[in-house]
Amino acid sequence: MKDLSVLIIEDHPLITEAYELYTLDFDENAKIRMAADIKTAEHLINNYEFDLAFCDVQLGISNSENVQTGVELAELLKARNAGVKIIIGTSIDDMYLIMGIKERVDPDALLIKNDYRGRDLKAIITAIMNNEKFYSITVTKLITKRDQFTDQYMLELKHFNLLLCMKFGYSNIKLEHTFNISNKTVLNWKNKIADAFDVSIKDIVEEAQRLQYI
Numbered sequence: 001m002k003d004l005s006v007l008i009i010e011d012h013p014l015i016t017e018a019y020e021l022y023t024l025d026f027d028e029n030a031k032i033r034m035a036a037d038i039k040t041a042e043h044l045i046n047n048y049e050f051d052l053a054f055c056d057v058q059l060g061i062s063n064s065e066n067v068q069t070g071v072e073l074a075e076l077l078k079a080r081n082a083g084v085k086i087i088i089g090t091s092i093d094d095m096y097l098i099m100g101i102k103e104r105v106d107p108d109a110l111l112i113k114n115d116y117r118g119r120d121l122k123a124i125i126t127a128i129m130n131n132e133k134f135y136s137i138t139v140t141k142l143i144t145k146r147d148q149f150t151d152q153y154m155l156e157l158k159h160f161n162l163l164l165c166m167k168f169g170y171s172n173i174k175l176e177h178t179f180n181i182s183n184k185t186v187l188n189w190k191n192k193i194a195d196a197f198d199v200s201i202k203d204i205v206e207e208a209q210r211l212q213y214i
Helices: 013-026 038-047 070-080 095-104 118-129 137-153 157-167 172-179 183-197 201-210
Strands: 005-009 031-035 052-056 085-090 109-112
Touching: 005 013, 005 038, 005 070, 013 031, 013 052, 013 118, 031 038, 038 070, 052 070, 052 118, 070 085, 070 095, 085 095, 085 118, 095 109, 095 137, 095 157, 109 118, 109 137, 137 157, 137 183, 157 172, 157 183, 157 201, 172 183, 183 201
Parallel strands: 005 031, 005 052, 052 085, 085 109
Antiparallel strands: none
Protein backbone atom coordinates (compact mmCIF):
# COMPACT_ATOMS: atom_id res chain seq x y z
CA MET A 1 0.00 0.00 0.00
CA LYS A 2 1.33 3.44 -0.89
CA ASP A 3 1.97 5.94 1.89
CA LEU A 4 -1.20 7.80 2.75
CA SER A 5 -1.68 11.48 1.98
CA VAL A 6 -3.74 12.80 4.88
CA LEU A 7 -5.48 16.08 5.65
CA ILE A 8 -6.53 17.01 9.19
CA ILE A 9 -8.99 19.91 9.39
CA GLU A 10 -9.46 20.64 13.09
CA ASP A 11 -9.07 23.69 15.33
CA HIS A 12 -8.67 21.87 18.68
CA PRO A 13 -4.97 20.98 19.21
CA LEU A 14 -5.63 17.90 21.38
CA ILE A 15 -7.99 16.39 18.80
CA THR A 16 -5.54 17.23 16.00
CA GLU A 17 -2.80 15.48 17.98
CA ALA A 18 -4.96 12.38 18.45
CA TYR A 19 -5.80 12.24 14.73
CA GLU A 20 -2.12 12.55 13.85
CA LEU A 21 -1.00 9.96 16.42
CA TYR A 22 -3.42 7.25 15.35
CA THR A 23 -2.96 7.96 11.65
CA LEU A 24 0.77 7.38 12.07
CA ASP A 25 -0.03 4.26 14.10
CA PHE A 26 -1.96 3.02 11.05
CA ASP A 27 0.68 4.17 8.54
CA GLU A 28 3.96 5.39 10.01
CA ASN A 29 4.97 6.92 6.66
CA ALA A 30 1.76 8.90 6.13
CA LYS A 31 2.22 12.43 4.83
CA ILE A 32 0.01 14.61 7.02
CA ARG A 33 -1.04 18.18 6.32
CA MET A 34 -3.08 20.22 8.80
CA ALA A 35 -5.46 23.14 8.76
CA ALA A 36 -7.08 24.88 11.72
CA ASP A 37 -9.22 27.27 9.67
CA ILE A 38 -11.34 27.15 6.54
CA LYS A 39 -9.12 29.26 4.28
CA THR A 40 -6.02 27.13 4.96
CA ALA A 41 -8.03 23.94 4.44
CA GLU A 42 -9.44 25.24 1.17
CA HIS A 43 -5.92 26.05 -0.07
CA LEU A 44 -4.64 22.57 0.79
CA ILE A 45 -7.63 20.86 -0.86
CA ASN A 46 -7.13 22.88 -4.02
CA ASN A 47 -3.39 22.15 -4.23
CA TYR A 48 -2.88 18.58 -3.00
CA GLU A 49 -4.44 15.16 -3.44
CA PHE A 50 -5.56 13.24 -0.37
CA ASP A 51 -6.40 9.63 0.45
CA LEU A 52 -7.81 10.30 3.91
CA ALA A 53 -9.24 13.42 5.54
CA PHE A 54 -10.50 14.30 9.01
CA CYS A 55 -12.95 17.18 8.92
CA ASP A 56 -14.43 19.12 11.82
CA VAL A 57 -17.86 20.66 11.24
CA GLN A 58 -17.42 23.71 13.49
CA LEU A 59 -14.37 25.78 12.55
CA GLY A 60 -15.37 29.24 13.73
CA ILE A 61 -16.13 32.22 11.53
CA SER A 62 -15.08 31.52 7.95
CA ASN A 63 -12.12 33.44 6.56
CA SER A 64 -12.82 32.19 3.03
CA GLU A 65 -14.86 33.90 0.34
CA ASN A 66 -16.07 30.60 -1.11
CA VAL A 67 -16.54 28.12 1.76
CA GLN A 68 -18.38 28.74 5.02
CA THR A 69 -18.48 25.43 6.90
CA GLY A 70 -16.63 22.18 7.46
CA VAL A 71 -19.42 20.38 5.61
CA GLU A 72 -18.69 22.44 2.49
CA LEU A 73 -15.00 21.58 2.86
CA ALA A 74 -15.92 17.90 2.90
CA GLU A 75 -17.98 18.37 -0.27
CA LEU A 76 -15.01 20.12 -1.90
CA LEU A 77 -12.72 17.27 -0.84
CA LYS A 78 -14.97 14.71 -2.52
CA ALA A 79 -15.24 16.79 -5.68
CA ARG A 80 -11.47 17.14 -6.04
CA ASN A 81 -10.26 13.76 -4.74
CA ALA A 82 -11.79 10.64 -6.26
CA GLY A 83 -11.84 7.89 -3.69
CA VAL A 84 -10.83 10.02 -0.69
CA LYS A 85 -11.97 8.59 2.64
CA ILE A 86 -13.57 11.23 4.84
CA ILE A 87 -14.05 11.15 8.60
CA ILE A 88 -16.35 13.91 9.86
CA GLY A 89 -16.39 14.71 13.56
CA THR A 90 -18.71 17.03 15.47
CA SER A 91 -19.55 17.72 19.08
CA ILE A 92 -23.15 18.55 18.14
CA ASP A 93 -25.66 15.69 18.27
CA ASP A 94 -28.49 17.62 16.61
CA MET A 95 -30.43 15.16 14.46
CA TYR A 96 -31.07 17.63 11.64
CA LEU A 97 -27.37 18.46 11.38
CA ILE A 98 -26.33 14.80 11.41
CA MET A 99 -28.89 13.77 8.80
CA GLY A 100 -27.89 16.75 6.67
CA ILE A 101 -24.22 15.74 6.77
CA LYS A 102 -25.07 12.15 5.89
CA GLU A 103 -27.24 13.16 2.95
CA ARG A 104 -24.94 15.88 1.60
CA VAL A 105 -21.53 14.28 2.08
CA ASP A 106 -22.11 10.59 2.85
CA PRO A 107 -18.79 10.44 4.74
CA ASP A 108 -17.01 7.15 5.34
CA ALA A 109 -17.13 7.80 9.08
CA LEU A 110 -19.46 10.16 10.95
CA LEU A 111 -18.59 10.65 14.61
CA ILE A 112 -19.99 12.46 17.61
CA LYS A 113 -16.80 13.35 19.46
CA ASN A 114 -18.10 12.29 22.89
CA ASP A 115 -18.94 8.82 21.53
CA TYR A 116 -15.40 7.50 21.12
CA ARG A 117 -11.96 7.49 22.71
CA GLY A 118 -8.72 8.38 20.99
CA ARG A 119 -7.57 4.78 20.96
CA ASP A 120 -10.66 3.85 18.90
CA LEU A 121 -9.35 5.91 15.99
CA LYS A 122 -6.98 3.30 14.60
CA ALA A 123 -9.83 0.79 14.30
CA ILE A 124 -12.02 3.46 12.66
CA ILE A 125 -9.29 4.34 10.16
CA THR A 126 -8.68 0.64 9.44
CA ALA A 127 -12.40 0.08 8.83
CA ILE A 128 -12.89 2.91 6.37
CA MET A 129 -9.65 2.21 4.50
CA ASN A 130 -11.13 -1.28 3.96
CA ASN A 131 -14.23 0.33 2.42
CA GLU A 132 -16.43 -0.08 5.50
CA LYS A 133 -18.69 2.66 6.82
CA PHE A 134 -18.38 3.67 10.47
CA TYR A 135 -20.93 5.62 12.50
CA SER A 136 -20.49 6.36 16.20
CA ILE A 137 -23.21 5.14 18.56
CA THR A 138 -25.23 8.37 18.68
CA VAL A 139 -25.20 8.68 14.88
CA THR A 140 -26.32 5.05 14.55
CA LYS A 141 -29.24 5.68 16.91
CA LEU A 142 -30.29 8.77 14.96
CA ILE A 143 -30.16 6.92 11.64
CA THR A 144 -32.16 4.03 13.12
CA LYS A 145 -34.85 6.42 14.35
CA ARG A 146 -35.04 8.05 10.95
CA ASP A 147 -35.37 4.68 9.18
CA GLN A 148 -38.05 3.49 11.61
CA PHE A 149 -40.00 6.66 11.01
CA THR A 150 -39.92 6.42 7.23
CA ASP A 151 -40.65 2.67 7.16
CA GLN A 152 -43.44 2.55 9.74
CA TYR A 153 -45.39 5.57 8.54
CA MET A 154 -44.65 5.33 4.81
CA LEU A 155 -43.21 8.83 4.90
CA GLU A 156 -40.15 10.21 3.17
CA LEU A 157 -36.93 11.73 4.50
CA LYS A 158 -38.23 15.21 3.64
CA HIS A 159 -41.12 14.74 6.09
CA PHE A 160 -38.71 13.64 8.82
CA ASN A 161 -36.51 16.68 8.21
CA LEU A 162 -39.56 18.96 8.23
CA LEU A 163 -40.52 17.64 11.67
CA LEU A 164 -37.03 18.27 12.96
CA CYS A 165 -37.18 21.87 11.78
CA MET A 166 -40.62 22.31 13.33
CA LYS A 167 -39.24 20.97 16.61
CA PHE A 168 -36.78 23.87 16.60
CA GLY A 169 -39.55 26.38 16.02
CA TYR A 170 -39.20 27.07 12.30
CA SER A 171 -42.04 29.22 10.96
CA ASN A 172 -43.79 28.34 7.70
CA ILE A 173 -41.80 31.06 5.95
CA LYS A 174 -38.51 29.67 7.25
CA LEU A 175 -39.58 26.15 6.23
CA GLU A 176 -40.28 27.44 2.71
CA HIS A 177 -36.78 28.89 2.50
CA THR A 178 -35.07 25.90 4.11
CA PHE A 179 -36.62 23.35 1.75
CA ASN A 180 -37.05 25.69 -1.22
CA ILE A 181 -40.76 24.90 -1.47
CA SER A 182 -44.01 26.87 -1.56
CA ASN A 183 -46.26 27.51 1.42
CA LYS A 184 -48.80 25.16 -0.18
CA THR A 185 -46.21 22.37 -0.26
CA VAL A 186 -45.32 23.00 3.40
CA LEU A 187 -48.98 22.53 4.29
CA ASN A 188 -49.22 19.41 2.11
CA TRP A 189 -46.22 17.86 3.89
CA LYS A 190 -47.67 18.70 7.29
CA ASN A 191 -51.01 17.19 6.32
CA LYS A 192 -49.34 13.98 5.15
CA ILE A 193 -47.54 13.66 8.49
CA ALA A 194 -50.75 14.43 10.41
CA ASP A 195 -52.62 11.77 8.43
CA ALA A 196 -49.87 9.22 9.09
CA PHE A 197 -49.93 9.94 12.82
CA ASP A 198 -53.72 10.32 12.90
CA VAL A 199 -53.50 13.66 14.71
CA SER A 200 -54.10 17.29 13.83
CA ILE A 201 -51.34 19.39 12.28
CA LYS A 202 -50.82 21.34 15.50
CA ASP A 203 -50.05 18.06 17.33
CA ILE A 204 -47.60 16.42 14.91
CA VAL A 205 -44.41 17.55 16.67
CA GLU A 206 -45.73 16.51 20.07
CA GLU A 207 -46.76 13.13 18.66
CA ALA A 208 -43.37 12.61 17.01
CA GLN A 209 -41.69 13.37 20.33
CA ARG A 210 -44.06 11.02 22.16
CA LEU A 211 -43.06 8.28 19.71
CA GLN A 212 -39.39 9.23 20.27
CA TYR A 213 -38.72 9.86 16.59
CA ILE A 214 -37.36 13.35 17.21
